[in-house]
Amino acid sequence: MALDQIHALVVRLALSSSVFVGSALIKGYANTGDQIALSRVFDEIPMKDVSSSNALVSSYMELGCTHEAQRVFDVMLERNIVSWTSLVSGYINNKRINKARSVFDKMRERNVVSWTVMISGYVKNQKFMDALDLFLLMLKSGALPNHFTFSSVLDACAGCSSLIMGQQVHSSILKxxxxxxxxxxxxxxxxxxxxxxxxxxxxxxxxxPRKNLVTWNSIIGGSARHGLATRALDKFERMIKCGVRPDEVTFVNVLSACGHGGMVEKGEKLFNSMKAKFGIEPNVEHYACMVDLYARAGNLEEAEKLIQWMPFQPDVVIWVALLGACGLHSSLQLGEFAAKEIEKLRNDHPAIYSTLSKIHGERGVWDSVLEFRKIMKEKHIQKQIAGSWVESQYRIR
Incomplete structure (x- = not known):
C-alpha cells in the first residue's frame, strides 16, 4: 500500500490526531522526499508535543531543508535533549560541521548520544584532531563513553595516525x-x-570472538598496506572458509596486496574470480589495482592492453599508476602517452613533469630535463615533498 493511501486511511479512521501516528507519517514522507506532505501532516496534528516537533526537525534535515528545520526548532515551546541532538546531527549530515558544533556548545544538557554524534561528525568530516579534543572534553565533563563513542574515537586516531592516543583509548576500554x-x-x-x-x-x-566483513577487510587491507602480501591472502582464504562473502573493498585490498608482493598470476586469478565466482563487477578501482600490478612487475604491455580494453574511461589514478611505472622502468614513449592522457583529465598534475623529467634524466637527455624544470617553475608546480609524523602526547606535528 502506498504512503498516501495509508495517510488517507488514517484520516478516514480519525487517527490523524494521534501524535505517534502523525510522527510516523512525517518520517514516512521524509523517506519519499515529499516536503509539502510532511508539513501538512504536522499541521493536521491538533495537540503537538515535543516528539512530533522532533520528527519534523529530523525530517527537514533529512531532506536538506536546514532553514526550515531551524525555524521549527526555534519556535518549539518545549525542547529536550533529543531535539538538540537531532539538530546537531542534521547539520552534520548536511556538511555544516561548524554550525553543528555551535548548536552543540549551546546545549545545557548532554548525554553520551549527543557527545558521540558530535565526535563521529568530526570523524566523518575528517576533522580528526577536533574529534580527539572533544573526546577529552567529554571525559573531563564526567560523561562515560560507550562502545559507539570509542569506535568513533578510534577511527579518529586511525585518521590522524595517532598511535599513542589510540593505545590510551584501548587502555580506557579495558579499564x-x-x-x-x-x-x-x-x-x-x-x-x-x-x-x-x-x-x-x-x-x-x-x-x-565474532568477525564481520568489515573486520576481515580491515585486517586484509592493513596487511596489504604493510607489504605483508602472503598474510593478506591467507586472511582472505580464511575469510572465505568462514563463509564470509567478499565485497568490492575486499578485492581492492587483495589485488593491492598482490601488487605490492609482485604476485601477478595470483592477482589475475583473483581479478577473474570477481565476477565468475562471486558475482562482483570490477570497477575502476579494481582495474587501477591491476594496472598497478602489471606496471610494478614491469609488464607495461599488459598494463596498456588492460587500459585499452576497460569497459569505461580510465581516470587519473589509472594513468598516474601507469606513468609511475614508466618512470620506474624508464619507458619514455608510453610515459609520454600516459602524461598526455593525465593532462586531458587534470591539467598541470605534478606527476607529469616530475616523472618525465626523471625518465629523460636517466636517458641523459638533459635539455628536456631542464625544459621540464623550467615549466614546473613557471607554473609553480612542485614535487610532492616526503614527510613523516612526529607524535607528542596525542598531538601530531
Whole structure:
C-alpha cells in the first residue's frame, strides 16, 4: 500500500490526531522526499508535543531543508535533549560541521548520544584532531563513553595516525570494562593497522570472538598496506572458509596486496574470480589495482592492453599508476602517452613533469630535463615533498 493511501486511511479512521501516528507519517514522507506532505501532516496534528516537533526537525534535515528545520526548532515551546541532538546531527549530515558544533556548545544538557554524534561528525568530516579534543572534553565533563563513542574515537586516531592516543583509548576500554562489540573491536584492528602497529592489529583480530566483513577487510587491507602480501591472502582464504562473502573493498585490498608482493598470476586469478565466482563487477578501482600490478612487475604491455580494453574511461589514478611505472622502468614513449592522457583529465598534475623529467634524466637527455624544470617553475608546480609524523602526547606535528 502506498504512503498516501495509508495517510488517507488514517484520516478516514480519525487517527490523524494521534501524535505517534502523525510522527510516523512525517518520517514516512521524509523517506519519499515529499516536503509539502510532511508539513501538512504536522499541521493536521491538533495537540503537538515535543516528539512530533522532533520528527519534523529530523525530517527537514533529512531532506536538506536546514532553514526550515531551524525555524521549527526555534519556535518549539518545549525542547529536550533529543531535539538538540537531532539538530546537531542534521547539520552534520548536511556538511555544516561548524554550525553543528555551535548548536552543540549551546546545549545545557548532554548525554553520551549527543557527545558521540558530535565526535563521529568530526570523524566523518575528517576533522580528526577536533574529534580527539572533544573526546577529552567529554571525559573531563564526567560523561562515560560507550562502545559507539570509542569506535568513533578510534577511527579518529586511525585518521590522524595517532598511535599513542589510540593505545590510551584501548587502555580506557579495558579499564572501564566496556563490553566487547564487533564494531568497536574492528575499529581497534583498523586503528592499529593504520597507525603502524600491525602486530597489535593481528593480536586484537585473533582474540575477537565474532568477525564481520568489515573486520576481515580491515585486517586484509592493513596487511596489504604493510607489504605483508602472503598474510593478506591467507586472511582472505580464511575469510572465505568462514563463509564470509567478499565485497568490492575486499578485492581492492587483495589485488593491492598482490601488487605490492609482485604476485601477478595470483592477482589475475583473483581479478577473474570477481565476477565468475562471486558475482562482483570490477570497477575502476579494481582495474587501477591491476594496472598497478602489471606496471610494478614491469609488464607495461599488459598494463596498456588492460587500459585499452576497460569497459569505461580510465581516470587519473589509472594513468598516474601507469606513468609511475614508466618512470620506474624508464619507458619514455608510453610515459609520454600516459602524461598526455593525465593532462586531458587534470591539467598541470605534478606527476607529469616530475616523472618525465626523471625518465629523460636517466636517458641523459638533459635539455628536456631542464625544459621540464623550467615549466614546473613557471607554473609553480612542485614535487610532492616526503614527510613523516612526529607524535607528542596525542598531538601530531
Amino acid at each position: 572501564l570494562g566496556t563490553p566487547e562489540d564487533v564494531i568497536m573491536s574492528t575499529s581497534l584492528v583498523d586503528m592499529y593497522a593504520k597507525c603502524g602497529d600491525i602486530e597489535a592489529a593481528f593480536c586484537v583480530f585473533g582474540f575477537m
